[in-house]
Amino acid sequence: MIRPEEIKMSAEETGKWGMVIDQDICTGCQACVAACAMENNLAFVGEEDSGYGRSMHWIRIERFWEGEYPEVKMTPQQPMLCQQCGHATCEPVCPAFATVHSQAEQLNLQVYNRCVGTRYCANNCPYQVRAFNWRDYKRPEPLPNQLNPDVTVRRMGVMEKCTFCIQRIFKAQDKAKSEGREVMDGEFTTACAQACPANAIVFGRVDQPESLVSQLMHKGHGVKHLEELGTLPNVTYFKGG
Amino acid sequence: MTEQFSRRDFLKLAGLGAATTAILTGCGPASRYVKREPYQQMPEYNSVGQSTYYATTCRECAAGCGLVVRTYQGRAIKTEGNANHPLNLGKTCARGQATLQGLYNPDRVQAPSTGDWDSAIQIVADTLKNYKPGEVAFLMGMAPDHLFDLVTDLANATGMNAPVRFGALGMFEARATLSKAAENLFGQAGLPWFDLGGAQAVFSFGANFLETWISPLPYTRGFVGLRAKETKIRGTFVQFEARMSATGAKADHWVPVRPGTEGLVALAIGKLVSELRGGAMPRVFSSVNPVEAAEAAGVELEALHHLAEMFVTFNVLAIPGGAALGQSNGLEIAEAVLALNALSDNFGKPGGVYLSALAPNQTEYNRPASAEEMASFVEKMKSGAIKALFVHGVNPVFELPASLGFKEALAGVEQVISFATFTDETAAAAKFVFPDHHGLESWGYQRVATGVSLPVLSGAQPVVSPFYDTRATADVLIAAAKLAGGAFATALPYADEVEFIQTRVSELMSEAAGSFSASDAATFMAYFQQYGGWYKNVEALIAPDGSSVLNGNVNAAEPEYAGEGEFFFVPFVSPTLAEAGANKPWLQELPDPTTTVMWNTWIEMNPETAHELGIANDDVVKVISEVGEVQAYVYLYPAIRPDTIAMPFGQGHTAYGQYAENRGVNPADLIAVRFNEAGDLAFAGMKVKVEKVSSAVSGVGLSRMESRMGVYGEALGEEH
Numbered sequence: 001m002i003r004p005e006e007i008k009m010s011a012e013e014t015g016k017w018g019m020v021i022d023q024d025i026c027t028g029c030q031a032c033v034a035a036c037a038m039e040n041n042l043a044f045v046g047e048e049d050s051g052y053g054r055s056m057h058w059i060r061i062e063r064f065w066e067g068e069y070p071e072v073k074m075t076p077q078q079p080m081l082c083q084q085c086g087h088a089t090c091e092p093v094c095p096a097f098a099t100v101h102s103q104a105e106q107l108n109l110q111v112y113n114r115c116v117g118t119r120y121c122a123n124n125c126p127y128q129v130r131a132f133n134w135r136d137y138k139r140p141e142p143l144p145n146q147l148n149p150d151v152t153v154r155r156m157g158v159m160e161k162c163t164f165c166i167q168r169i170f171k172a173q174d175k176a177k178s179e180g181r182e183v184m185d186g187e188f189t190t191a192c193a194q195a196c197p198a199n200a201i202v203f204g205r206v207d208q209p210e211s212l213v214s215q216l217m218h219k220g221h222g223v224k225h226l227e228e229l230g231t232l233p234n235v236t237y238f239k240g241g
Numbered sequence: 242m243t244e245q246f247s248r249r250d251f252l253k254l255a256g257l258g259a260a261t262t263a264i265l266t267g268c269g270p271a272s273r274y275v276k277r278e279p280y281q282q283m284p285e286y287n288s289v290g291q292s293t294y295y296a297t298t299c300r301e302c303a304a305g306c307g308l309v310v311r312t313y314q315g316r317a318i319k320t321e322g323n324a325n326h327p328l329n330l331g332k333t334c335a336r337g338q339a340t341l342q343g344l345y346n347p348d349r350v351q352a353p354s355t356g357d358w359d360s361a362i363q364i365v366a367d368t369l370k371n372y373k374p375g376e377v378a379f380l381m382g383m384a385p386d387h388l389f390d391l392v393t394d395l396a397n398a399t400g401m402n403a404p405v406r407f408g409a410l411g412m413f414e415a416r417a418t419l420s421k422a423a424e425n426l427f428g429q430a431g432l433p434w435f436d437l438g439g440a441q442a443v444f445s446f447g448a449n450f451l452e453t454w455i456s457p458l459p460y461t462r463g464f465v466g467l468r469a470k471e472t473k474i475r476g477t478f479v480q481f482e483a484r485m486s487a488t489g490a491k492a493d494h495w496v497p498v499r500p501g502t503e504g505l506v507a508l509a510i511g512k513l514v515s516e517l518r519g520g521a522m523p524r525v526f527s528s529v530n531p532v533e534a535a536e537a538a539g540v541e542l543e544a545l546h547h548l549a550e551m552f553v554t555f556n557v558l559a560i561p562g563g564a565a566l567g568q569s570n571g572l573e574i575a576e577a578v579l580a581l582n583a584l585s586d587n588f589g590k591p592g593g594v595y596l597s598a599l600a601p602n603q604t605e606y607n608r609p610a611s612a613e614e615m616a617s618f619v620e621k622m623k624s625g626a627i628k629a630l631f632v633h634g635v636n637p638v639f640e641l642p643a644s645l646g647f648k649e650a651l652a653g654v655e656q657v658i659s660f661a662t663f664t665d666e667t668a669a670a671a672k673f674v675f676p677d678h679h680g681l682e683s684w685g686y687q688r689v690a691t692g693v694s695l696p697v698l699s700g701a702q703p704v705v706s707p708f709y710d711t712r713a714t715a716d717v718l719i720a721a722a723k724l725a726g727g728a729f730a731t732a733l734p735y736a737d738e739v740e741f742i743q744t745r746v747s748e749l750m751s752e753a754a755g756s757f758s759a760s761d762a763a764t765f766m767a768y769f770q771q772y773g774g775w776y777k778n779v780e781a782l783i784a785p786d787g788s789s790v791l792n793g794n795v796n797a798a799e800p801e802y803a804g805e806g807e808f809f810f811v812p813f814v815s816p817t818l819a820e821a822g823a824n825k826p827w828l829q830e831l832p833d834p835t836t837t838v839m840w841n842t843w844i845e846m847n848p849e850t851a852h853e854l855g856i857a858n859d860d861v862v863k864v865i866s867e868v869g870e871v872q873a874y875v876y877l878y879p880a881i882r883p884d885t886i887a888m889p890f891g892q893g894h895t896a897y898g899q900y901a902e903n904r905g906v907n908p909a910d911l912i913a914v915r916f917n918e919a920g921d922l923a924f925a926g927m928k929v930k931v932e933k934v935s936s937a938v939s940g941v942g943l944s945r946m947e948s949r950m951g952v953y954g955e956a957l958g959e960e961h
Contacts, residue, residue, distance in 0.1 A: 024468055024475075025464070025465045025468050027451040027461055027464065027488075027491055027834075028451070028487055028488070028491075028817075028834035028835075029334060029335060029451065029457075029461070029816065029834065030335040030337060030817055030831045030832070030834060031332075031333060031334050031335045031337075033831055033832075034335035034336075034827060034828070034831060035333070035335075035338045036340050037338075037827050037830075038319055038320070038338050038339065038341060038827070039319055042827075042829050042832065044826040044829070044830045045830070046826075046830075046840070047829075047839065047840035047841060047944050048944070049906075050830055050839050050840060050944040050946075051942070051943070051944030051945070053944070055830055055832075055839070057946075060832070061832070061834065063490070063835075063837075065879050065880070068496050068879070069497075069847060069848075069849065069879060069880065069881075069882075069883070070495075071496075072485075072879045072880045073495070074485070074490040074835070074880070077490075077834070091330060102550075133387035140347040140899075141347060142345045142347065142708065143342065143344075143345050143346070143347060143826075145316045145317075145345045146318060146319075146341040146344070146345050146709075147318075148316065148318050148319065149313055149318070149905070167317070191319075193319070193656075194321055194322075194331070195322070195332065195333050195338055196332065197329075197333070197457070197458050197461040197462070198461050198462075198464070198465050199332075199465065199786040200465075230779060234620065239364070240468075
């Protein structure tokens with residue numbers, strides 16, 4: 001747990017894992033969304049519940065409109081996922097310490113078996129990227145055969161969100177450790193980044209200056225969403241154009 | 242369990258279970274000859290805690306992308322792109338990701354409809370033998386190619402009708418029109434390939450190349466190349482279409498031209514460019530009047546001038562495709578747009594137009610049947626010329642316009658055998674269903690038709706053992722041909738499907754510059770499986786001869802619009818569902834890239850028009866064409882012409898499993914049977930009426946992801 005005197009608000013503070021998303025080349029094709037669902041055992045909720053905003057997407061493509069016909073334009077597609085904030089607003093409001101900060105990985109963890117479903121974290125997330133299991137969503141047999149054994153299946157009353165595919169991080173770290181070396185840049189990536197047909201999503205170590213994601217991040221014109229709230233997000237967006 | 246159960250009983254049963262498992266479950270994933278065995282003798286592919294990865298080919302569309310599937314203890318867990326595959330270089334689209342939801346779908350056909358395979362094979366054999374060869378026909382999808390080759394061999398040897406291939410994607414892409422236009426202009430048939438990555442600017446007339454068009458992954462890669470700005474100027478992208486597609490949404494300039502006037506606009510731009518450049522006016526552009534063209538298209542003349550200036554500044558690549566070609570004058574539109582490229586002098590040059598490389602064991606480009614060819618196929622079914630029909634890999638009852646009469650004609654065919662994996666509409670109307678394996682349980686190969694400059698043969702192998710009592714259609718045909726004897730047996734002299742594939746693949750061993758080589762057929766085949774295919778390291782794009790294009794004659798007159806009504810009707814293929822994705826629940830739950838709607842069909846209408854008609858979001862309206870009517874919710878879409886409505890194709894199934902059935906409507910029910918000169922369906926040149934049925938009711942309507950922004954409270958709501 002972070003004590004108040006440990007909270008750093010400086011813009012120089014870096015996390016460990018981060019992402020760069022280039023909105024200029026994102027085509028909004030939904031491959032990342034599908035890849036995330038397949039990797040992380042996301043439940044599908046059906047037409048009615050998804051109409052109430054209860055779908056379990058951990059990543060979604062936002063798009064807005066500018067102007068009026070015929071000068072109408074879609075804003076660059078914006079994949080929105082947990083920003084893995086360095087100073088996350090979801091964490092302090094959880095009464096069960098279910099959403100906590102990992103000192104080792106600098107990620108926001110969601111501990112499913114601690115979660116009691118108050119949903120305070122989701123209410124407090126400025127990015128609206130948390131998904132709550134309003135029901136035990138059905139997966140008729142034999143669909144459960146595709147479940148990823150590395151990822152817990154969540155049930156009713158539990159909050160969930162993007163983990164930066166932490167199971168892949170651990171797998172890569174275990175492998176590197178057994179080979180007596182550090183994890184190499186690009187050795188693994190998240191499911192969304194791996195699928196992205198445009199390579200619009202790049203994942204890696206933001207605290208290592210030579211990594212691809214660091215180099216992209218420091219090109220200058222990237223923005224971090226709602227940075228003014230002091231959340232220290234670890235996802236950098238290039239608006240494109 | 243109510244009874245007491247002793248440890249001894251348990252061990253007895255468990256022992257029996259293990260023994261039965263070892264005997265009954267014959268085949269393992271990668272090789273048919275591996276037996277599943279108890280854990281004491283762990284087979285290589287099944288070690289606890291370790292994943293095993295198999296390379297294969299995606300079957301969600303016919304593009305032929307390579308996959309690497311992660312399996313864990315005999316189950317397929319995750320598909321990823323095959324990084325060594327030259328077509329997709331490790332990437333996948335949403336449908337490729339969701340292919341596992343087809344494999345483990347609760348609504349698969351689990352056994353042959355006769356109950357056992359011996360009787361099924363007997364029925365296939367009798368059908369082959371008892372009908373005259375000319376009365377037997379095969380209708381197949383665009384994948385897999387190995388089965389098409391096998392059936393072609395069978396047909397050639399016995400005098401049966403050559404197999405006909407069809408797919409709704411090809412229909413909505415108007416592929417026959419595209420290749421016919423290329424043939425007319427270049428004197429050479431082929432599937433054009435557009436090198437977006439090397440272009441300075443792209444003018445796309447209706448081509449939805451970032452969605453489902455022809456081969457979306459390599460076109461997405463090309464688009465990324467166009468947009469790259471590290472070492473060059475970021476390329477400009479202009480899209481001409483009546484309804485903003487997900488592709489058009491990425492454009493710098495979106496030009497909403499009236500449907501069917503794309504050719505006029507292209508010729509007008511060509512003329513303005515030639516005037517700006519000076520010199521003699523090329524013959525192809527001489528007859529068009531830019532003022533009239535702008536008027537007909539409903540765009541400002543000023544805008545055309547601006548685009549012409551852009552054309553003079555940059556090396557522009559012009560692409561015809563999609564709804565622009567599905568017009569009565571679609572062929573002229575395709576020719577007019579292709580002709581624009583002559584002004585960039587980019588035929589056969591980087592950033593320009595090529596004809597696609599032929600795949601390794603291919604001698605000419607085979608396109609899917611056009612709608613007109615399907616109409617004559619239906620005619621043969623009706624007249625009784627076709628008495629026995631085999632269907633594989635395609636669902637024509639759903640995919641073809643209802644007005645073409647396929648369903649009615651099918652009812653009149655004596656013997657209909659479907660090899661469908663799911664009980665789709667066509668399988669439901671068949672007399673017998675003898676299910677093929679799912680693509681991830683199948684052997685095969687697929688020729689990569691376009692998207693890469695090298696000749697690529699993509700390889701497929703089972704990544705898991707078959708989940709149900711299904712059987713490879715090729716194996717069924719080989720066994721049936723043996724039973725039928727005579728010419729049938731000699732046409733398919735193979736022990737099974739794998740031997741056929743090995744025979745074909747090993748023909749490549751003698752080729753030079755292959756991606757791998759081996760001295761014996763078994764090793765070659767093993768590499769073929771391991772790498773997920775074979776390619777030749779030889780640039781094989783064909784440079785078309787465009788020397789006479791500017792002196793040609795293209796008459797892009799205004800189209801004939803079928804039907805009556807105040808709206809142009811533009812059906813488009815759902816970018817997430819495409820023609821066969823509706824049975825996969827996670828594809829249903831993917832928001833449409835433009836409207837963010839999930840799980841349903843919607844009708845896109847310009848908000849101004851809707852306001853005038855007193856129509857609001859989620860009102861139900863009826864769309865009436867000259868051949869049919871459908872009802873659906875309205876979505877007020879800000880990026881569509883006020884005189885146009887649009888509907889996605891992909892929903893509206895009456896069969897095809899619990900996630901697809903009775904959900905949304907099928908716009909193909911509205912499409913009248915009219916063809917363009919190349920025989921493609923004039924699906925986007927229709928006029929329809931719209932009638933309001935009922936007003937929106939609170940809590941009833943389209944499920945939209947955009948309302949997620951207001952989760953836990955009021956939806957941000959109506960407006961974007």
